[in-house]
Amino acid sequence: MSHSATRLSALHPGDRAVFASTARLISCLVTESLLRGLYLPIRGFEATGICVLLTSQVSSEVPQRAYDAKDILAVVPLRHVPLFRHDGTDDRGKDISLLDPLDMMPLVFEVYPDGIESVEIEHVDLSTAITRTLSGPGWQISPSTTLLPSKSPVSIWEKFGSSIGLDDTLLKEISDEFSSSVKWQQYSYEHPPKAPLFTSPSIDWEQSIVEGHPTHPMHKTRYFLPPLPDFAPGSFDLYHPKLRLIAVPRENLKITYDFETYTLPLIAAMSKNAGRSVAIREGYVAIPVHELQVAHIQDKFQEAEVYPEEFGLSLLAQQSIRSVLAPDAYHELSLKLGVGVKLTSAVRTISPASAYLGPRFSKQVVPVLAMDPKIVMVAKELASVVHAHPDGEIAKHCAAIIREAHENTSEERGERLIVCTALVESGHSGESGDVPAVVRVFELDTEEKRIQWLSKFSRMLFEAFLPSVLHNGVAFECHPQNCLARFDIVTKELRGFIIRDFGGLRVHPETLKATTGVELDFLAGHSIIADDLDDVYTRMYHTVFHNHLQQLIRVLGLHYNGRGWEVVRQHLNDLIPKDHGLYNAWLSPERKTLPSKCFLRMRMSGMYRFHLHSPFPNLINYRGVDDAEA
Template sequence: MLRATDLPPHARASFATAARLLSCLVTESLLRALYVPLDSPGCVGVCVVLSGPASAKAPTAYTADDVLVLVPLRHVPVFKHDSDATDARGRDIALLDPLDMLPLVLQVRQGRDALDRSEAREKLVSDVVGALDAAGWGLGKAVNLVALEDSVELWHTYARSIELEAAMAADIASELASAVKWQTYSYEHPAQAPLFDSPSIDWEQSIVEGHPTHPMHKTRHFLHPIPPIEPGDYDLYSPRIRLAALPRESLKITGDFEQLLLPVLECASKNAGAPLEIPEGHVVVPVHELQVRHIRAKFSEAVIYPEAFHVPARAQQSIRSVVLSDALHETHLKLGVGIKLTSAVRTISPASAYLGPRFSAQVVPALRIDPAILTVAKELASVVHAHPDGEVAKHCAAIVRECHENGSEARGERLIVCTSLVESGHAGVESGVPSVVRVFGLDTEEKRIAWLDSFVQLFFAAFLPQVLHNGVAFEAHPQNTVARFSLAAPHKLLGFIIRDFGGLRVHPPTLLASTGVALDVAPGHSIIAETLDDVYTRMYHTMIHNHLQQLIRVLELHYNGKGWDVVRARLRQAVPRGHALERVWLSEDAKTLPGKCFMRMRMVGAYRHHLHAPFPNLLHYMGTSRKADEDSQHSHAVQG
C-alpha cells in the first residue's frame, strides 16, 4: 500500500497541503466529489473531484473535461445523508478527510504520456481507470492519469475555474507555497518524540504537521517590514524578548500590567549588566524580537532598548505565546507578532486586549465550572497602543496570562497540550504511531476505547456546563486545550486547562440571566452570539468536528464507528433530556450542522467572523463497512 512516509520530504509536504486543500473544497461544498468503489490492494475506492463549473451539472453530463482530480482512498469517506446509494456514477461525498486518502492525487490529461510510476502506482492507476470505466464514466482511450506534483498548481486550477480575483488567488497561492516549504523542513528535521516525562513546553514544540485539515497548516508568512525568513534560518520556538518604552498616553493599559512585568525588566537588566533607564512618563512593553521592526516603523515615539536588554523565551505552538522561565513563574506572555500562521496574523487587537482581563475577572468566576475538572487560564493584564487605527495598534500589544504549566510537577501533574497528542512522525520513534498511542501504551482496541471514554467523559464535564447553563462556548480546540494527567502511573486524566479568549462565543442575555454579569466587550466583537444556536455552532466545531474527530481518527476508532459510540453515550449523559442542545445536536432531524469553512473564509478575507456551510453531523456517524460499500455502494454513514 502507498504510504506518505515513503515519499521524499517535498513530495510528502506537497501532498499534505493538497490533501487539506481538497478536504476543504469538498467538505465546504465548494466542489462536488463522488465516491466510486474499487478493489485494489490497500484502496477501497476513488474520489472523483469535479471541476468548479462541472459541480453544478446534471450527473449524467460528466466527461473527462469535468474532472478536476482523482484521489484513491484508503478508507470510505462520509457521504451526504441524501446521496443516492444506487447511482452507478458514484455517491456524493459530504466530508473528505486527509486521512481518508492515499498519498496520490491524479490529474486527467488528454494525449499526454503519464509520469514515471512505480509498479504499485501503475497497478493502482490501472485499477482506478478500470473502476471508472465500469461505473460508466467513459474517460476515453486517449486519457492519461498524471500524478499531481504541485499542490499550488491544484489551487491555481481551481481558482481559474471559479474566476477568483487574481490578487486574492495569488495571495492564497503564496500561503500554500509557504505551507509546503515549511512542512518540507519539518519532515526533514522532525521534532524529537516527547515522552510522558517531557516538560510541557517540549510537548508544545513537538508539532510535526499541525492542523489536520487547514490548507495553510504550516504557513509562515512574515509581514513587512519583517524580512522573509527561510526555514532553518531562525528558531521561531526560541525567540528573545526585547523591550520598548512608550509614553503612557500612547497606551491603553488594563490591570496591573507594570507590576506583573517587573520580573521581566529585572531579568533584562541583569542580562544587559546595566540598569534599565525608563524615561519619565513612559511604560515598558515587551516585544518579540521579530516585531521590533514593526514597532520602529509604526510608532515613532517608541524608545527601543538595545539588544543587550533581552530575556530568552520558549514559544508555545502559537508562536506568539512565550514562556520566560528566567523571569516569570506563575505567568507567561502573549505578544503581538506580525506573522501569519494558518489564515490569521498573530497580532493582538485592541478589542482582545480589552476583553481578556475583564472576561477573566468578571465572567469566569461566575460561570458553571467544576474547578477540579476545568481551569481557565486567566488573562491578568494587557497593554495595547492607543492608535486610532486598530490595524496599526494591534502591532504593539501584550497580554500577561496565567501559566499553570509552571509548578505542575509539584502538584503531581503533567500538562500536555492536546494537539500534540495526535501528532506522529517524530524523530527516534516508529513512524506513523501518534503520541497518544505511544505514550499511553494504547496497543489494543480495548485500551484505546477505554482511554477515549475517560477523555470524552471529562471533556464534556469540563466544557458543556457553561454552554448548557451560561450560553458561553470556550474555543476548546486542541491548541487551546491542555490536558492534565497524574504523574503517578497509570497517568490518569484529571481535567483540562483552557486558554485564549479570541474564539469565545457568548450569548449575552443568557449570561446575564444565569450569572447576573453583563458582558463588557467592544461593540460588534466577534465573540458575541446573536442566538444560542450560534453558541452551539461554535462548540460543535471546536469540540466535535475538530477536537474529538481527529482524536478518534488517530485512535483508529472512526471508520468502525466505535469512537462515535463513546461520544454519543457520554453526550446523552451530559446533556439534560429536553435541553435545546439535545435537539440541535442529537435529534433525528439534525442531519447536518453548520461547519466552519476555512477556504470560504480565506477567499473573502474573513478570520474573526466565521463563515459556515452544512457539514455532516458526525454525532450520528455509525461507521462504514468496506465489504458492504464495495458490493452494493451502501454504507452505514451519516444516519439522521
C-alpha cells in the same frame, strides 16, 4: 500500487509535504461543498475506492449528460470509505460529505484529458484501473486521458481558483501560502522533533508538533509580513526567540488593569542580563515585544523607543509561536505577544478587542461560570496593553497580554500537562516516533484499551466544557491547541484540563446575564458575540467534535468502526438534558448536518476573526462504515 507509495513515512520529505498540503486542500474543497467529490469503489488495490473531484463547472448541479475527463479536477485513491451525503442523488457515484486527509492514500492524480507526450507514466496499474472504473454508465472518458501524480497543491488550487473567477491578486496570495506551507512542512519532516515522553516537560510537548492542524489548508504557512524578511525554514528559531523591550508614551496606549506591575519581573531580569538598569522615561510605559516585532514597531510607531538587544531575554515559545514562557523572569505567568507573522491564514497579532476583553472576561465572567474547578482550570488573562492608534489593523501590532501559566507549576501539583494537539502527532524522531503519541505514551496496544482511554478523556472533556454552554450560553474555543490535558504524574490518569485563549469564545450575552448577573464588557463589533444560543452550539460543535475529537478518534482507530462515536453519544446522552435546546441541536436523529467552520471559504473571503459556516455531516450520529459501502 507499490507498498512504498502507500506509506507516508516511505515518501521523500518533499513529496510527503506536497501531499500533506494537497490532501488538506482537497479535504476543504469537498467538505466545505466548494466542489463535489464522488466516491467509486475500486477492487484489487490497497485503496478501497477513489474520490473523483469534479470541476466547479459541474459541481453546482447534477448534469444529465455524461461526465468526461474535462469535468474532473483530480482523482484521489482512498484508503478508507469517507462520509457520504444523506441526500446525494448522483447514480454515477456516492456524493462525499466529509473527506479527511486520513481517508486518503498518499497520492493525488491530476487529469489531462488530451494526454501528455513524452512523460513517463507512474502507477500504471492503478491509473489504468481508475480509468477503467470511470468507464461505467454516466462516464465518457477518452482513451487519451492521462493521470499524473500532482506535484504541488498550487496546481490544483490555481485550476480551481481560476475556474470560479477568483481575483488574480488573491489567487496569487493563496498560492504563495500553499507554497510556504509545503516548504515549512518539508523542513519539519526533514528535522523532526524528538518523540516526547510522558516525563517530558510541558514545553517539550508544545514544541513536538510535526504537522499541526489536521485539515486547515495552510496548516504550515509561515509568512513574515514586511518589513520583516522572508525567513527560510531553519534560519530563525521560532521556538526559542528573544524578548525585547520598547517604551511608548502612556497617552498613546490603552492599558487594562495593572500591566506595569506585572512587567516589573521582566524589566528586572532584563536589567540583570544587561548589567545595568532599564531607564524608562517619565510618561512612558515599558512593553515587552517579540524580537520579530521590533521591525514592525519601528515601521509603524515612530514615537516608540526600542531598547538595545543587551536587554533581551530568552523565551520558550508554545505551539502558537506568539504565546511564550520567560523562565528567567516568570514562574506563574506567561506572555501573549503580537507578532506580525501569518501562521495558517491569520496574522498573529493581538486586536484591540481581544486586549480589552481578555482581562475583563477573566476577572468578571470566569469566576461565575458553571464550571467545575477540579476538572477545568482557566488560564486567566490578568492585564494587557494595546496601542491607541485609531486604525485597529495598525494598533494590533503593538500589544501584549499577561497570562497565567499553570503549566509552569504543574509538577508542584503532581501533574503532567500535555497540549492536546500533541497527543495525535506522529512522525517524530526516536524510538516508535511513527506511532501517534497518545498510543505510544499511554501504551494503548489493544482496541479495548483505546476505547477505555477515549471514554475517560471524552467524558471529562464534556464535564469540563459543557456546563458553561448548557447554563450560561458561553462556549470556550476548546480545540486541541487551546486545551492542555492534566495527567497524574505518577498514575498517568487524566485529572482534567486547562483552557487558554479567549479570542475564539462564543458568548450569548443575554443568557450570561440572566444566569450570572454579569453583563459582558466588550468592544462593539467583537467577533465573540453570539446572536442566539444556536450560534454558541455551532462554535462548540466545530471545536469539540469536528476538530478536537474527530482527529483523536481517528488516530485511535475508532472512527471507521463507529465505536469512538458510540462512546461520545453515550456520554452526551448522560450529560445533556433531553429538554435542553442543545440536545436537539446535536443529538436529534434528524440532525443530519450541522454548520461548521470553513477555513478555505474564509480565506477566500479575507476572514479570520468572523467565521463562515457550511453544513457538515453530524459526526456525533456517525455509526461507522456500512459493509455494503466498502
